[in-house]
Amino acid sequence: MRSVLVVVTRQIGDVLLTTPLVHAARERWPEAAIDVLGFAGTLGMLRGNPDVRTLIEVPARPGLRATWALARRLWRRYDLALVADPGDRAHLIGWVAARERSGLLPAESGSNWWKRKLLRHGVTIGGDQGETHVVPEKMELLAAWGGGTGAPQLVGPAGDPLPAPLASRLAPGYVVVHTPSMWVYKQWPEEHFRKLIALLALAGRQVVLTGGPGAGDRATVAAMEGAAPPEQLLDAGLLSFNQVATLLRGAALYIGPDTSVSHLAAACGTPVLAIFGPTNPRRWAPWPGGEQPVRFERRRPAQTIGQVTLLQAPLPCVPCGRAGCEDHRDSRADCLPAILPERVAAKALELLDTAHGA
Incomplete structure (x- = not known):
């Protein structure tokens, strides 16, 4: 893989809990360019992250023009998309952006049938009553390519001087x-x-x-x-x-x-x-x-x-x-x-x- 996009269109905490997946992807493909796409205002946790090349911020509720512009910008730009969000929009972004895709799927959803058709590898999430922590669950997105090496590690943002x-x-x-x-x-x-x-x-x-x-x-x-x-x-x-x-x-x-x-x-x-x-x-x-x-x-x-x-x-x-x-x-x-x-x-x-x- 020469280029990987991680899609995490969730809240700030969810973005941080995706850093072990990003780090594992970096270890799996040391030379790859890894970008992360998320909602505007949620990616601050990743600024200064050594595993990430570019942060791509998108509006939480884009209009038709913004959606079309994003699709043109991302079209087949990446070799792999890791869709770390079970939502419909995240999966569509992954399909637009990459030739191969791995993604999280809700346990029960009427949209799972078409999402599975778009994925090389799917991981069914446990939901709030589940028995698996979200960190190793996200790491399973790499299972089709050998998985991560070693224990999952959160990567906090680089520090800036205090006032x-x-x-x-x-x-x-x-x-x-x-x-x-x-x-x-x-x-x-x-x-x-x-x-x-x-x-x-x-x-x-x-x-x-x-x-x-x-x-x-x-x-x-x-x-x-x-x-x-x-x-x-x-x-x-x-x-x-x-x-x-x-x-x-x-x-x-x-x-x-x-x-x-x-x-x-x-x-x-x-x-x-x-x-x-x-x-x-x-x-x-x-x-x-x-x-x-x-x-x-x-x-x-x-x-x-x-x-x-x-x-x-x-x-x-x-x-x-x-x-x-x-x-x-x-x-x-x-x-x-x-x-x-x-x-x-x-x-x-x-x-x-x-x-x-x-």
């Missing part, structure tokens, strides 16, 4: 806490985050808050004001993914919900404490570094693999694999308030003490 005012205030051993979630059903309560921050500060730790530029993220971060003394609570402000990577690599610990930044922290090798609610960790847990086998349990109050620790509520419905109790993005998720801040703080301080002792 000087922030860098000058960071204290050794700081803890990064990411308070916002994209969806309501994944949001740990703000009052729980405030209590957690207060307990970390009481133990002598400086907490650095991260969040995106959206109004919801900014409001959630602002709600933490006053949870700890000013010198022990910093708002990192608006950072690029490359700057966030630098911040994470210098942290003693990262704490956050089921969100893309938690995956980024794991990719950066930072010790991660992830707060999981309805989501199935066997499929969506942050992927740890190292060579150890990775198989998270579906339900366990606390579990650790590598540098990643997960906390879940001890409720019989966990994980339901749904979008909260009402199964929509603005739904409540009763399992998240059940994870008390005192429990998260105790586990965080245990991890920090263990790391310091090591």
Whole structure:
């Protein structure tokens, strides 16, 4: 293969979880030009990735003219397309772009019949209740060409310097806490985050808050004001993914919900404490570094693999694999308030003490 296109028209976290596939393709074809196509605003995690030649950003909802222009630009430009998304549009892009194609397929879909006809190799995904993590599932796209060599490894973005005012205030051993979630059903309560921050500060730790530029993220971060003394609570402000990577690599610990930044922290090798609610960790847990086998349990109050620790509520419905109790993005998720801040703080301080002792 002289040229490979990886199609990942999903959210930011999904893009990062595709980096082991990209890296395995690079190892399989060291001389190939590997490009990644995704929606505008989602490919920031890949800037500076040594395995990628070009990032191709496309609109999430293109008009007819933009679609035609993209088709002309991509037509049979690549030897192989790895379609790391089961959606119809991703498969059509793969067919336009490459002579051979390998792609993910949903377990049940009325469009699977024509998608299979377009593929040399298809991988049926497990869905949110599945037993296979999405990282090795994506790696299966290379099975028809011998597969990857070695354990899957996330590749985090290259680091950029932090803003000087922030860098000058960071204290050794700081803890990064990411308070916002994209969806309501994944949001740990703000009052729980405030209590957690207060307990970390009481133990002598400086907490650095991260969040995106959206109004919801900014409001959630602002709600933490006053949870700890000013010198022990910093708002990192608006950072690029490359700057966030630098911040994470210098942290003693990262704490956050089921969100893309938690995956980024794991990719950066930072010790991660992830707060999981309805989501199935066997499929969506942050992927740890190292060579150890990775198989998270579906339900366990606390579990650790590598540098990643997960906390879940001890409720019989966990994980339901749904979008909260009402199964929509603005739904409540009763399992998240059940994870008390005192429990998260105790586990965080245990991890920090263990790391310091090591």
